Amino acid sequence: xxxxxxxxxxxxxxxxxxxxxxxxxxxxxxxxxxxxxxxxxxxxxxxxxxxxxxxxxxxxxxxxxxxxxxxxxxxxxxxxxxxxxxxxxxxxxxxxxxxxxxxxxxxxxxxxxxxxxxxxxxxxxxxxxxxxxxxxxxxxxxxxxxxxxxxxxxxxxxxxxxxxxxxxxxxxxxxxxxxxxxxxxxxxxxxxxxxxxxxxxxxxxxxxxxxxxxxxxxxxxxxxxxxxxxxxxxxxxxxxxxxxxxxxxxxxxxxxxxxxxxxxxxxxxxxxxxxxxxxxxxxxxxxxxxxxxxxxxxxxxxxxxxxxxxxxxxxxxxxxxxxxxxxxxxxxxxxxxxxxxxxxxxxxxxxxxxxxxxxxxxxxxxxxxxxxxxxxxxxxxxxxxxxxxxxxxxxxxxxxxxxxxxxxxx
Ligand code: 7TS
Numbered sequence: 001x002x003x004x005x006x007x008x009x010x011x012x013x014x015x016x017x018x019x020x021x022x023x024x025x026x027x028x029x030x031x032x033x034x035x036x037x038x039x040x041x042x043x044x045x046x047x048x049x050x051x052x053x054x055x056x057x058x059x060x061x062x063x064x065x066x067x068x069x070x071x072x073x074x075x076x077x078x079x080x081x082x083x084x085x086x087x088x089x090x091x092x093x094x095x096x097x098x099x100x101x102x103x104x105x106x107x108x109x110x111x112x113x114x115x116x117x118x119x120x121x122x123x124x125x126x127x128x129x130x131x132x133x134x135x136x137x138x139x140x141x142x143x144x145x146x147x148x149x150x151x152x153x154x155x156x157x158x159x160x161x162x163x164x165x166x167x168x169x170x171x172x173x174x175x176x177x178x179x180x181x182x183x184x185x186x187x188x189x190x191x192x193x194x195x196x197x198x199x200x201x202x203x204x205x206x207x208x209x210x211x212x213x214x215x216x217x218x219x220x221x222x223x224x225x226x227x228x229x230x231x232x233x234x235x236x237x238x239x240x241x242x243x244x245x246x247x248x249x250x251x252x253x254x255x256x257x258x259x260x261x262x263x264x265x266x267x268x269x270x271x272x273x274x275x276x277x278x279x280x281x282x283x284x285x286x287x288x289x290x291x292x293x294x295x296x297x298x299x300x301x302x303x304x305x306x307x308x309x310x311x312x313x314x315x316x317x318x319x320x321x322x323x324x325x326x327x328x329x330x331x332x333x334x335x336x337x338x339x340x341x342x343x344x345x346x347x348x349x350x351x352x353x354x355x356x357x358x359x360x361x362x363x364x365x366x367x368x369x370x371x372x373x374x375x376x377x378x379x380x381x382x383x384x385x386x387x388x389x390x391x392x393x394x395x396x397x398x399x400x401x402x403x404x405x406x407x408x409x410x
Contacts, residue, residue: 024358042295043289077274083297093277094287101223119143119166120143124147125178161190170200174187177208179206179207179367181330183335184212195220207338223240228293231297247277255268256279312390313338328340337387340381346409351405360397
């Protein structure tokens with residue numbers, strides 16, 4: 001649709017007001033997109049428009065504002081359904097974000113389905129959000145966690161995965177794209193191997209949904225979670241996709257208003273999907289603005305943006321490699337626009353401070369993936385993660401700022 005329109009980065013930048021600001025007297029260079037993306041003005045306006053013109057609680061009022069707010073909230077669910085290729089809007093549950101989505105599945109599905117001796121498979125690449133909730137439920141249910149090993153570049157050991165799968169494996173919960181390294185996991189193969197074994201698969205899509213085409217039906221994943229704030233949407237809203245039959249069989253995650261059909265002091269019956277999993281007044285404004293973010297992505301064209309990001313990735317990889325002592329971790333062909341690197345004798349934190357003085361925002365540290373850092377034998381990395389509003393000129397600024405910083409640190 002939009003793929004044939006030439007990509008104009010300057011035009012795109014105009015849509016993001018924050019890109020005009022200065023940091024420490026310099027033009028902002030925002031390379032921390034994997035932590036959170038910036039928001040187009042349309043998303044900011046959608047939030048403000050809700051509060052200034054039709055703020056009301058949803059699903060319960062018999063008045064115009066409540067009807068308008070409910071309609072907008074439910075339109076967002078339909079937009080998400082189309083965005084990820086779900087078969088029904090009932091499979092789309094709004095959450096606070098990826099973390100809450102994983103906690104929802106681990107505690108609701110886990111409590112109902114995990115028994116002593118059962119096994120959960122995750123990988124060495126996981127974000128803490130896809131480790132800790134599983135540890136919590138494993139401890140409660142007497143299940144155990146098995147971890148797929150990786151090589152030094154962050155590539156999963158698929159032979160080891162095949163060996164880990166057995167009759168006790170109930171679920172594989174795996175990061176689709178590594179937040180720390182940018183490496184894309186072979187999730188299609190993981191899903192088909194797991195299903196042959198009768199095992200469910202949950203994808204942590206926090207880093208994949210913004211870059212890759214996602215069709216949950218084609219992928220055939222059983223659950224997928226992601227956050228709105230990493231796809232140009234607001235913070236405080238995320239999505240948990242689950243196959244309808246699984247969601248129907250799962251107990252509610254939280255009890256309260258909205259998720260009930262009828263309450264008596266003796267017994268409560270639960271609401272139908274998707275409301276069963278959305279207790280209490282939800283984050284109405286941000287759910288509504290999530291649709292605006294999806295509209296933005298659809299209008300720009302995900303593939304078109306990804307193609308441009310690829311040119312940034314190739315350019316940055318090449319330039320950064322020319323810096324003496326710099327090593328990229330996860331320098332593999334199949335990755336998204338994230339460059340994670342270490343430099344001999346330089347602590348990432350010292351580097352981040354010096355780069356911030358030049359107006360450059362990068363993320364340093366363990367990226368909430370401490371077991372991964374331990375496996376790689378490093379304390380952390382410096383991570384530059386690119387979005388389609390970044391430019392080649394900004395990468396040049398990063399490279400020259402790195403040279404300057406290294407002169408001071410070495
Ligand atoms: N899973 C992955 C793969 C992530 O990258 C993140 C956030 C999360 C889960 C948690 O998402 P949340 O929205 O619920 O917080 N990752 C990062 C990051 O790489 N830098 O800051 C946050």
